[in-house]
Amino acid sequence: MITLIGDKDSKRTGYFLKAAGKQGVPVRFISWEKIFKGFNYRVLEGAAVKIDPPSYKITELGMMQESLLIYQNILKDMALCRCTFLNTPEAILNVLDKRAAKKELEKHMLPVTRMVSENVNSASQLIGIMRDKREYSVFIKPVNYSGAAGVAAFRLNPASGRMKLYTSCRLDKGKLYNTKKLHVLENNTDIINIIDSLAGMGGVHKMPGLIAEKWYPKDSFNGKSYDLRVVYQYGRVSYIVVRQSDGPVTNLHLNNQAMDFKELMLPENIVSGIEEICSKAVAVFKGLNMAGIDIMLDKGSRKPRIIEINGQGDLIYQDIFSDNKIYSEQVEMLSGKA
Numbered sequence: 001m002i003t004l005i006g007d008k009d010s011k012r013t014g015y016f017l018k019a020a021g022k023q024g025v026p027v028r029f030i031s032w033e034k035i036f037k038g039f040n041y042r043v044l045e046g047a048a049v050k051i052d053p054p055s056y057k058i059t060e061l062g063m064m065q066e067s068l069l070i071y072q073n074i075l076k077d078m079a080l081c082r083c084t085f086l087n088t089p090e091a092i093l094n095v096l097d098k099r100a101a102k103k104e105l106e107k108h109m110l111p112v113t114r115m116v117s118e119n120v121n122s123a124s125q126l127i128g129i130m131r132d133k134r135e136y137s138v139f140i141k142p143v144n145y146s147g148a149a150g151v152a153a154f155r156l157n158p159a160s161g162r163m164k165l166y167t168s169c170r171l172d173k174g175k176l177y178n179t180k181k182l183h184v185l186e187n188n189t190d191i192i193n194i195i196d197s198l199a200g201m202g203g204v205h206k207m208p209g210l211i212a213e214k215w216y217p218k219d220s221f222n223g224k225s226y227d228l229r230v231v232y233q234y235g236r237v238s239y240i241v242v243r244q245s246d247g248p249v250t251n252l253h254l255n256n257q258a259m260d261f262k263e264l265m266l267p268e269n270i271v272s273g274i275e276e277i278c279s280k281a282v283a284v285f286k287g288l289n290m291a292g293i294d295i296m297l298d299k300g301s302r303k304p305r306i307i308e309i310n311g312q313g314d315l316i317y318q319d320i321f322s323d324n325k326i327y328s329e330q331v332e333m334l335s336g337k338a
């Protein structure tokens with residue numbers, strides 16, 4: 001039997017149950033709703049457990065941070081249970097922190113999108129750093145959000161001082177909201193306000209911080225840039241989806257197009273290079289058996305580079321609506337069949 005923690009009506013739950021049903025494996029489902037109300041974690045002792053993330057309807061970034069802190073505390077409690085986890089709560093927490101995870105990957109000599117600043121606290125401080133380092137194009141990211149929440153691509157013209165910002169965030173009456181559309185801002189005052197808000201957001205709890213990375217130009221296919229979401233689990237690549245976009249941010253919920261990896265027809269050495277860095281990256285984090293890894297290929301050289309690792313990044317529509325391979329493999333592994 002497998003224990004699945006998740007949201008009742010989510011695609012993740014539905015398709016995991018489908019995969020388990022097909023293999024005749026019983027699943028004990030525990031909803032986040034129940035857990036948030038108070039839960040005795042002892043019932044998990046000895047079980048084979050998959051923890052899916054709770055889905056939030058919240059769009060305000062400050063509130064999102066509060067929910068995330070509650071979630072992180074629950075994961076810390078769950079970590080005390082002796083279970084066979086698909087990914088341990090510690091591993092999920094460790095990769096959730098984009099700053100710490102990036103440092104860990106760099107320590108192991110893995111190619112990553114490098115940080116220009118580990119702690120952005122205002123627009124003017126960031127601009128100072130960009131000028132000092134002569135890095136005029138950066139990606140700004142809150143350290144532990146996902147789904148492109150709070151992510152912004154920022155460009156500064158060093159001679160004219162003109163700025164451009166691509167973000168799905170909207171600032172309204174001093175609060176930041178996550179939207180499902182990428183906006184382009186070209187007014188310096190508006191841009192500075194957004195960056196300052198992202199850096200200084202607090203609400204009741206303090207923000208975990210904001211990092212800035214060098215903005216790397218990506219390889220393109222048929223005139224559109226793309227990156228890859230690689231689902232790597234139990235020592236091999238399970239699925240790769242190509243995310244094509246007109247803009248700098250490729251996340252699929254932002255109206256971008258998914259494409260079959262085979263269509264790229266990448267040469268064998270690049271494909272094996274991607275597999276190799278995924279395998280090494282997952283090995284860096286103890287207790288991580290599955291990861292959704294965002295990989296970009298540098299424009300020109302097509303050298304693979306890790307953008308980030310998601311400890312719960314296994315929901316791929318292209319897979320669940322066809323073979324449901326990712327969840328089927330997880331059911332096999334967790335039920336001890338493989």
Ligand SMILES: Nc1ncnc2c1ncn2[C@@H]1O[C@H](COP(=O)(O)OP(=O)(O)OP(=O)(O)O)[C@@H](O)[C@H]1O
Nearest residue numbers: 113139145146147148149213214215216249250308
């Ligand atoms: N340094 C960078 N250079 C070029 N593109 C980048 C860089 N960082 C991020 N991106 C683009 O922005 C997207 C979102 O960034 P990132 O994956 O870090 O955010 P996220 O919110 O955690 O996304 P999700 O959790 O949905 O995967 C990436 O998939 C990539 O297309």
Ligand SMILES: [Mg+2]
Nearest residue numbers: 147148294308
């Ligand atoms: Mg990502």
